[in-house]
Amino acid sequence: MENKTNILIKRSVCILYYAKLDLTNEHGAGWIGGNALVFFDNHSDLIYDHNQKYVFYLVLNHPFKQDSMISIFIPEGSDVHLENNIYPNCLVKVIEHPISAESTNTTFANSSLIKHIISAGQLTNDEESMDRSFLIKVGGTPRLIQNEDYYLAKLKEELFSFFFQVDEDGYPDTLIQEDGSYPFYFGSLYIFAKAGTEIEHPISGFWQFS
Template sequence: MPVDNKINVLVERTDSIVYHAESDLRKDQGKGWIGGNAPDFFDEQDDLIHEGNQKYVFYLTLVHPFKPESMISIFIPEDYEEYLENNIYPNCSIKVIEHPISTESTKERFTNPGLIKHIISDGTLSNDEKSMDQSFLIKVGGNPRLIQNEDYYFTKLREESFSFLFQVDEDGYPETLIHDDYSYPFGFGSLYIFAIIGATEIEHPVAGFWQFS
């Protein structure tokens, strides 16, 4: 990603990068995937993901838009009530982990039974204002498209110098993504990821909060 695009996307926030989910699995792993098995980086990482009796399932992984050697993977608790009650940083129980590029594992230890694997498309640069009216699975940079625009979601994030990095929006789910008899993980909502965004580095991605309609 050219430097000027990074400035437009993460500093001036006039542009954003949008991604979509595609069901054509004959492609390579694209820019990541949603559903399916976790990256093989996590094959022996149960202790990193699970916490005591609280088990987690894999949600998605995205090639870092500004660090092509890295991926950002997201895990959500199996227990919906757990992350419904803990939905705002620093008490957001969604796990966001940056790690080296990995292929999909053959093991199903973290697989979410409610999701059918889809590939995440290449990102396309979009004017941020126009992106607010688009359907997308992931939007990197620009400004977050919020469901509830309340300051308390941002209070602690701002105190600790976190800035918006990307969101995952369930409005962008294909009809083929959710198994029958399963619900949308975020209640037809959106998950917002933040990070410490410096002049040269993007560090410590975290789940800032999630909202539903």
């Protein structure tokens, strides 16, 4: 509980995660690339949005709930993705769900990414994290690429607070296929949530690139 307070309330520390090539088929704290989870084999309705198609991006064990995971899906097609990148119109889907294994179903696989595991989280001083490369940062202060108020305005109005970010600066060289592209244009995705006694309603707040 003390660490949770320091991570999400005082924001003096954070949790950092890294990606490494999956040579053992062990998933660590989750994985990026590869297939979506078995859970979505029977819950694809949570992903589809009218005519917009989605691909799987990553899944992370919920850092504060032992029985939950958080999956992220991104729109297929860069134009619509680029034009809808700020809450409440950010099209990136963030779904909290029960723990599940990776599916053999390739329906949502992202052809641009080579599957990597996500390492166990490392508790780190927040100030020190600002000078480090990482794949995911939970809690602490977000490391923004563009420090503009309009990214945060609606989120603050609706009492959402920073939960975690996924930073493409932390991609290992082996993650992107030779003919692939960076989903966020070598940028960073910022996830927000309602943070009280529990972390509720994780959403895609916005994504940025330079």
